[in-house]
Amino acid sequence: MFEIFWQPEIRKYKAGLCSKAFVFSFMCVAATFVFPIIIVYRSHGFWATEDTYREQPAVGFKRQAILQLQTSQQQYTWSTYPNLNNLQQSNLLSPVLRIREVDSNLDGRNDFLHLQMEIPLADTESVQSVGLMLVFDYWIVRMSNFRMESLALINYDSSLAGSTLTVSGDLTLNQKELLGYKGTDQRYVTPVVNSSSMVASDYKLSTIFAKYQKRNITTSFENALYSWETGRPAGEPFKINATIFYTTPLISYRPGFWYALKWAWVQYVSVMLIFLFIVDRVKVFVFENQIVPSVVQRPHFDCKRI
Structure with a gap:
């Protein structure tokens, strides 16, 4: 069958x-x-309730900076803020500054900042510590439209008198809260430094960063590698060579x-x-x-x- x-x-x-x-x-x-x-x-x-993604931010150096240099004799200051420079006339520096932002992959967004400074000093002065604050415009748009004015701090000190500081590191995004999904978030676009102030304490790096760290979204200078060269020849300036890479962060946000x-x-x-x-x-x-x-x-x- x-x-x-x-x-x-x-x-x-x-x-x-x-x-x-x-x-x-x-x-x-x-x-x-x-x-x-x-x-x-x-x-x-x-x-x-939350998700993550990666995005290359649009970062630009705003040509705003504060430099504090501690030598064996006194502390020197230089900045791009006229009011601070007027307050520091007795110990104001006059460095030569060269800045170059590079878009290495030609995607329309900068990948790193290269900064060179030459600071003339007397031969009798020896540099012991360096504090350099840089101001950036930081913008992400893919899932969360968020823009802010952010900071990076290069800080190094040594017991040996230095001639050149070479440093490289990453500009890293730090989040204490989730970013939103809708609308444009510009709550931190306001300047970090009150450039109209005539009070010297308002320009101290400790004061600026104490106020800056109260923000829920910040950037910081991370994964830094330092090279401190000693033995500054007579008549030669103190040099700072800094390279700051604009990394692609892992961004946490609240989905729609x-x-x-x-x-x-x-x-x-x-x-x-x-x-x-x-x-x-x-x-x-x-x-x-x-x-x-x-x-x-x-x-x-x-x-x-x-």
């Missing part, structure tokens, strides 16, 4: 509204659609509604399919074996002899 044809047989199981079979069927439907929600919610949340709904739906459906298969197998076993009573209605076939 050979199988020459087959077709499925559909059986209908019927029961009253208040019967055990109806209650069991209702519980199966509830288990199929409700339990996946509970499982997904209990496994670290149903909605994506449709983005959260998309991932919630993916989680829900993936768990629901498992319950759909399991509950269907249970229903087949229960109704075929009449564990809960129900009326079975079988199809009627008209068989004609050829």
Whole structure:
């Protein structure tokens, strides 16, 4: 005997509204659609309340800086702020500054800043510590439109008299809160340094950074490598060579509604399919074996002899 044809047989199981079979069927439907929600919610949340991504920020050096140089005789200061320079006339430096921002991959955004300073000093003075604050314009736009004025601090001290400080490091984004998804966030666009102040204490690096660290979003100079060269020849200036790389940070933000709904739906459906298969197998076993009573209605076939 050979199988020459087959077709499925559909059986209908019927029961009253208040019967055990109806209650069991209702519980199966509830288990199929409700339990996946509970499982997904209990496994670290149903909605994506935060997410991360990487973006190359648009960074630009604002040509604003404060330099504090400690020598064996006194502390010198130089800045791009006229009011501070007027307050420091007795110990004001006159360095030669060279700045170059480079877009190495030609994507329209700067990749690093190279800064060179030559600071003339008397031969009797020996440099013991350097503090250099640089101001940047920092902007990200992909998922969160956020812009701010940020800082980087280069700080080094040594017991040996130096002739050249060479340093390289990363301008790193620091977050104490999630960025938003909608709108433009410009709450930190305001200047970090109050350039209109005539009080010398307002320009101290410790004062500026104490105020700056109160922000929830900041940048800092991280992963720094320093080289301190000693033995400054007579008549030669003290030199600073700094390279600051604009890294691509991992940005944390709060997703929008449709983005959260998309991932919630993916989680829900993936768990629901498992319950759909399991509950269907249970229903087949229960109704075929009449564990809960129900009326079975079988199809009627008209068989004609050829």
